[in-house]
Amino acid sequence: MTTGSGDPGNYAAARLRLLGEEARSGPPRRRALSGLTDAWLASLLGDAGEGVALVAVGGYGRGELSPRSDLDLLLLHSGRGTREVAALADRLWYPVWDLGIALDHSVRTPGEAERAAADDLRVQLGLLDARHIAGDPQLTAALRTRMLARWRAGAHRLLPELREATGERARRHGELRFLLEPDLKEARGGLRDATALRAVAASWLADAPREGLDEAHRTLLDVRDALHLTTGRATDRLALQDQDQVAAALALEDADALLRRVYEAARVLSYACDVTWREVDRVLRARRPGLRRARRSAxxxxxxxxxxxxxxxxxxxxxxxxxxxxxxxxxxxxxxxxxxxxxxxxxxxxxxxxxxxxxxxxxxxxxxxxxxxxxxxxxxxxxxxxxxxxxxxxxxLPEWERVRCRPQRNPVHRWTVDRHLIETAVRAGAHVRRVRRPDLLLVAALLHDIGKGRPGDHSVAGEAVVRDLAARMGFDAADTATLATVVRHHLLLAETATRRDLDDPATVRTVADAVGDTGTLELLHALTEADALATGPAAWSAWRAGLVADLVRRTGAVLEGEAAGAAEEAERREHPDPRPTAGAERLAAQAWRTGGPVLSLRTRAGTPAEADRSDRAGRAGSAEGEADPEPIGVELLLALPDQPGVLPAAAGVLALHRLTVRAADLRAVDPLGEGRVLLLSWRVAAEYGTPPRADRLRADLVRALAGSLDLTARLAERERAHLGRVRRYGAGAPPPKVTVAPAGSRLATVIEVRAQDAPGLLYRIGRALEDAGVTVRSARVGTLGANAVDAFYVTGPDGAPLPPREAAGLAAELERALGG
Known part of the structure; x- marks a missing residue:
């Protein structure tokens, strides 16, 4: 399409017809609009002779001309007289202004353009996209060649500057994919980031992952085109009042569908930026002098x-x-x-x-x-x-697709549904010491709003989704029911505490009936706070926290009062199986007869046949046991006569051999009626590689018990090496928490330890208990994700539970030792 002359009226009419063609939109319309504008501007310039060129830069240079876009133009000349150049500029700029089109213009020689680019990164980025419109093409080509060469030569200096600029822009304008009224150009993941990625590619140092990138860029441009046409304004902000019209213009169902499409595009661009800038950093590090650094990076x-x-x-x-x-x-x-x-x-x-x-x-x-x-x-x-x-x-998690990039039209919410869920899990991580089941807390936090995007109440819909999902994830029936209850009632505490009379017994009774037990109540309490904090600053306050805590206290009192026989149940948990298996009995008897440790190590591969193959390969011992329905790692059974230092020695040897303790059980047996034998049953996993041989573990255990193996020093070396190879192991983990379980047992004091799992943690706990002079009668050790949840049944020198004050002092001392 051409205008036929430089008449602004002809151009305006042709432009209006083009923008009104419903059959032509997206990239074809942008190309046509750029071509139409090129032809008109060329006719305005006319035959200017050699040494003059009209150049499109920036978005116009890339052919991304939206209906209300500025025209970014450079009148390039080789040094003609001031009056002649001024006359050419007037011939170009005034007709554009007469039509009300925004114009970003400059008049420069090639040298002046290069100097301007050296002083202003945005000018340089615009010239990287320089495109010839009219006049002397060699002038444009020479400038473009020089600008690309300068950009590549200075990439080591310019790319870090560009990255800093993009970061500052993101801090000012936010993340496009989470904003209810996003700026399609300036926000992170927007059109300016697409330009930055083009600039990185032009440096030849790195390139963005291409999959989906062009489509995401095109989506944002299409939305901006529709925004310009529906509002009649040159705006990049997708305001709430305009979203329904823009959605209709793009043949989308509603404003939510529009935002979701924008968010998905922004996510692709944001991820591409993350990957690309990491690659830029890697390349720039590799180019720095120093052979040792290059060797370390490899x-x-x-x-x-x-x-x-x-x-x-x-x-x-x-x-x-x-x-x-x-x-x-x-x-x-x-x-x-x-x-x-x-x-x-x-x-x-x-x-x-x-x-x-x-x-x-x-x-x-x-x-x-x-x-x-x-x-x-x-x-x-x-x-x-x-x-x-x-x-x-x-x-x-196929169910994740429904919440992925789903907007939340509530000004209190700062994130989309999917980001809110992962943010809630992060917030819940700060409360894992408050609950007995941190694994259920974290999973419930991730899934509590999984019902959004489905018909009806999202809590009710989420309960059904979570029941299916938890079963697929392998949670047993009881844990699945707990997760479903927590998701179903994740709003219960906040809504009841702020809307109901807590002095009314019926209020507390209703909550207690819905929750069912104290374990679920503590999960709901922690999730309520994490959910609110992940929503936004307006969703949580000291006042609201106090009301919820009061409701939890009252409900807990009701539930605890109904827990008849709690002490007996705790005693049953302490000794769930009073008789050891036949294999354990044989090991215990052998340990008593030999006076030394006896080990059995077995790799459990899920079926007896696989376990037998592991045994024959020499990587396991001869422990007996039935096949489990799923792989559980390595089973280690250890028996040895009762003596001081058994728990820290065994735990230290396992840590030294890079075996992570997933679960453990310690108890004392009397196999021959002649004396106590400690029986430790472990479920462990090798951090990497294959598990060590049982004879090596036994040899190190004998040395540790004899005092010839300095476990403290060896494990300190391991921990330093571990911390040295990663930047922040366990970053953000809450501090350890050690408590005395109330009414835990009639025969012993129950010390509960909740801490971030780490190499040597169980060794340090055992050492601290040994140093305190208490006897560990039995222990239940578990690792739930990255969290250790351990219970130690201890007695004093007289074999009786510790007095309350002494027990509290032991818990405080152990917490200080682990925190240090």
Whole structure:
């Protein structure tokens, strides 16, 4: 389409017809509008002779001309006289102004353009997209060539400056994908970020992941076109009052569908920026002088089984076999979040395409790694976003698709539904010491709004979704019921506390009936606060917190009063199986006869046949046991005559051999009626590689008990090495919490320890208990995700429970020791 002359009226009429063509929209219309404008401006310039060129820069140079876009123009000349150049400029600029079109213009020689670019990063970015319109093409080509050469030569200096500028812009304008009235251009994940990615690619140092990127960019441009046409204004802000009209113009169902499409595009751009800037950093680090630094960056440090750290990213080990290990993606994600390091995009792509789906129900390791990921603190957000961008989250949780990028039209909410859920899990991580089941708290936090986007009350819909989902994840019937109850009633405490009379017994009775038990009540209490804090600053206050705490206290009193026989039940939990298995009896008798430790180590692979193969391969011992329905790692049974220091010695040896304790049970038996034998049953997992041989464990245990193996020093070295290879292990974890369980047992004092699991934690607990002079009668040790939840039944020298004041002092001293 051409105008036929430089007459502004002809151009305006042709422009109006083009913008009114419903059949032509999107990229074709933007190209046509740019072409139409090019032709008109060329006719205005006329035959200016050599040494003059009209150049489109910025968005116009890229051909991204929206209906109300500015015209970014440069009149380039080789040094003609001032009057002649001024006359040419007037011939161009005044007709544009007469039509009311915004104009960003400049008149410069090539040298002046280069100097302006050197002083202003935005000018330089605009010239990277320079496009010839009319006049002397060689003048434009020469300037473009020089600008690209200068950009590439100065990339080591200019790209960090560009990154800082994009970060500052994001801080001012926020994240496009979470804003109810987003700025399509300036917010993070918007059109300016797309321009920045083009600039990075032009430097030849790095390139953005291309998959979905062009479509996301096109989506934002299409929305801006519709916004300009429906409002008649040159605006980039998608205001609430305009969203329904813009949605209709784009043939979308409603404003929510429009926002969701915008958010999805912004997410693609944001993720591309994250990946690209990490690659820029890596390349710039590699270009710095120093052979030692280059060698260090190439090191591959083990982080978990099949997972290593290389050059500041979490990647797959060379021996990893994702096609045979369905839990590897979760293990890699959990390790990355715990270490505070980003997962490599090529590694995620490989995991997403090569790995088999998780078995249904999930194996125990998958649940543990999932919970570890959720409980990793703020670092979990970036890892989760990367997983979601590569499709791994919806592969694990198909229900996630309904809440993905779903807007929340409530000014109190600062996030979309999906981001709110992961933010709630992060907030819940600060409360894992308050609850007996931190794994259920974190999973409930992630899923509490999973019913949004479905018909009806989202709490009711979410309960049904969570029942199916929890069963697939491998939670047993009781845990599934608890999760469903927490999701169903996640608003109950806040709504009741702020809207009902707490002095009315019927109010508390109603809450108690809905909750059912104190364990669920403490989960709801922690989730209520985490949910509110993740919603926004206006959703939680000291007043609201006080009301909820009062309601929880009253409801807890009712539920505890109904727990008849609680002491007897606690006693049954202390000794759930008073008679050891036949294999354990044989080990205990052998330990008593030999006077030394006896170990049995067995790799449990899920079926007896697989376990037998592991035994024959020499990687396990001869313990007896029935097959479990899912892989549970390594079973270690240890028996030895009762003596001081058994628990710290055994725990220290396991930590020294890089065995993580998933669960443990300690008790005393008298196999021959002649004396006490301590029987320790462990479920452990190798951090990476294969488990050690039983004879090596036994030899080190003998040395540790004899005092010839300095476990304290060796484990301190291991912990320093562990902390040195990651930037912030356990970052954001709440401090340890040690309490005395009320009415825990009639025969012993029950000390409960809740802490972030870490190498040597159980060793340090055992040492502290030994130093306190108490006897550990029995113990229940468990690891739920990244959290250790341990109970120790201790007595004083007289074999009786500790007096209350002494028990409280022991708990406080143990908490100080673990905190240090």
């Amino acid at each position: 090191e591959r440090t083990p982080l978990a089984d099949g997972v290593v750290v290389q050059d500041g990213e979490v990647v797959l080990a060379r021996t990893a076999r994702p096609e045979r290990d369905p839990v590897l993606p979760l293990r890699a994600a959990a390790a990355a979040a715990q270490a505070g390091l980003p997962p490599s995009r090529p590694a995620l792509r490989r995991l997403a395409t090569a790995g088999p789906p998780l078995p249904v129900p999930w194996p125990a390791e998958a649940r543990e790694e999932f919970v570890t990921l959720l409980g990793a603190g703020e670092a979990a957000v970036g890892v989760w976003e990367a997983l979601d961008a590569e499709g791994l989250v919806t592969a694990w």
